[in-house]
Amino acid sequence: MTTPAPTIGAPSFHLALDAARAAAGAQHYPVGALYVVATPIGNLADITLRALHVLQLADAIACEDTRHTQQLLRSYRLDGKPLIALHEHNEAEAAQGVVARLQSGQRIAYVSDAGTPAVSDPGARLVAACAAAGLRVLPLPGASSVTTALSASGLAGDGHFVFAGFLPNKTGERQSAVDALAQEPRAVVLLEAPHRIAALADALARLGDRPVTVGRELTKQFEQITTLPCADLPAWLAADAQRQRGEFALVLHPAPAFDDADDSERVLGLLLAELPLKPAVKLAAEITGSPRNALYDAALRSKAQNAGSSD
Structure with a gap:
């Protein structure tokens, strides 16, 4: 030929x-x-x-x-x-x-x-x-899109990361996967196709201020790399139709570290003031990375103390 x-x-x-x-x-x-x-x-x-x-x-x-x-x-x-x-x-x-x-x-x-x-x-x-x-x-x-995205994420080079790849297609399963990653203290690399990136952005938005680095069309002519809070990702994608085209590699930055129980219980207390017990415990565990059972016990103690002080 x-x-x-x-x-x-x-x-x-x-x-x-x-x-x-x-x-x-x-x-x-x-x-x-x-x-x-x-x-x-x-x-x-x-x-x-x-x-x-x-x-x-x-x-x-x-x-x-x-x-x-x-x-x-x-x-x-x-x-x-x-x-x-x-x-x-x-x-x-x-x-x-x-x-x-x-x-x-x-x-x-x-x-x-x-x-x-x-x-x-x-x-x-x-x-x-x-x-x-x-x-x-x-x-x-x-x-490799995994290491390419990591190298451009600006994270500390401690070598600790998780490769999660493509998350589930179904909305509920995808959101559950994101909720599980909320407690991950290491960087997480995700891959996504253009027709699903908006759905992934909506799921990640629940992680609030946690930074995510978005790599779009890596190594190609229209390569785009940006870091922003997860909460801003849906709006960033919607602002320009071009941003939803091409293949994506994303790096979810590590969850912030909480060094002691006092910090965890302080976060839990703030959430208990606004939410019922179970949602407050769930969110506190996602934010701090502390074990959910320990936070649940702490929430019950707090409820009991507040009930006793009102008698």
Whole structure:
């Protein structure tokens, strides 16, 4: 197949392929092994030299979407590779076909549509099937929306974070998941699609002043990164229709730390003055991170003391 010349202004990877062979060609690439290859999350230039070399070397490429991957390979002038569809709906069955190819001595690369496979994308079942068959799995690191968003969030680099990925579709389940994250003392990375970002914003708004960093279209031409209180997120999205387009990676900043029981009980007391006991305890636990049972006991003691003082 003849590869069309790149259009003016489009990236050209002709020299990159030569550089990939020069930089990575001397390394050992065993046959009968699965190569899990990270691909760019938006910017084609974020491919690694080793990934380009392995994609040239592979006997076949398993992928989440053959049409998307064909376009990606064409951009790198790697047309003509056999493609194997392996996605969330056929992963278990297709994995066995990949295992059979590996057992025959082929090198197979696996790529998802963007970023590092087997994290929030398909690939984990394939890796598990290969491991169960005693086959080697070689990861090729590269672009990841998770670490990209974290690096731009401005958080302290203590290395502590939680990857929550995509929250549930249903409104109640999504809100319950957000309520559970309200007590999380570590940063939380969330992913979201454009058609669901408004619903996620509404759910996060209940966290009030807790900061969230929003990464939209990361690494792409119209990349946008901003940090704002969760309560302001719905209005920020609604202010510009463009802000609801593209893929999202969000970093929910850690919940504020409360060092002692006095602070927790002070917050509880303020809430009890305005709310019934159970909602006050629930919110106090979310705000302070203190155990709900301990706050419930404290609320009962406070109620009893107030009742005694009024006699």
